[in-house]
Amino acid sequence: MRSVRMLGATILATTGLIAVGVTTEAANASSKDLTATYTHVMKSEHFALYGSMSTHVTRAVKLQYRNHNSGAWTTKYSDTTASNGSFYFDLTTTKTRYWRYYAPATNTLASIKGHSLKVSLVSQKVVSIQVTRKTQCHVGNPSATKDVTFEYRFYPARVGRIVSFGSSHITTQDEEDNTGRVVFKFNPGVATDGTFGAAATAQGYYGSSSQVSKILHYSITQCPIIF
Secondary structure (H helix, E strand, O other): OOOHHHHHHHHHHHOOOOOHHHHHHHHHOOOOOOEEOOOEEOOOOOEEEEEEOOOOOOOEEEEEEEOOOOOOOEEEEEEEOOOOOEEEEEEOOOOOEEEEEEEOOOOOOOOEEOOOEEEEEOOOEEEEEEEEOOEEEEOOOHHHOOOEEEEEEEEOOOOOOEEEEEEOOOEEEEEOOOOOEEEEEEOOOOOOOEEEEEEEEEOOOOOOOOEEOOOEEEEEEEOOOOO
């Protein structure tokens, strides 16, 4: 099996989770805690489970799960820790499960049963879409039209997830912030009057599928002439 420590470290680094949130959590965690990059994950999305044992030596470690908060544990992966007792596992899940790590006893060390951690499988979705200046008119002057703004919020939020946006006037992309929000602002100009569609797509994220928004419309018309 590929080194789960390396895979986990890659996810932590590329998702930006070696930041305040994780370091704060790690500082307050006990040696039996299992930490997840995310506790609400999408189908097929890779995430990391990691921790560090109080026995700072290289030893066997197993990642185990069960489908309910009681009952027998099933081993998903087996590996060895780093010399300081730390470990990482990279995985996906098809359902909500409870996870723990287990270190078997050795000739000199007692076994360790880690604390249970729930990781929930959730459906991704577009939580909200707001359109500002979706209807406006002009008098033939390009400066008469104002910016149209499309604001999307995706769930679950993934900082840095690329979102592509397309309309009759612009094709671009941006990234979600830590709330899943992404904003696209553009000036449609006055070249053509009419009603136009626009939509956004959150691209696949570490194995998850993409998520497409519904099409919303905005319109530009000639202002009526008042005598």
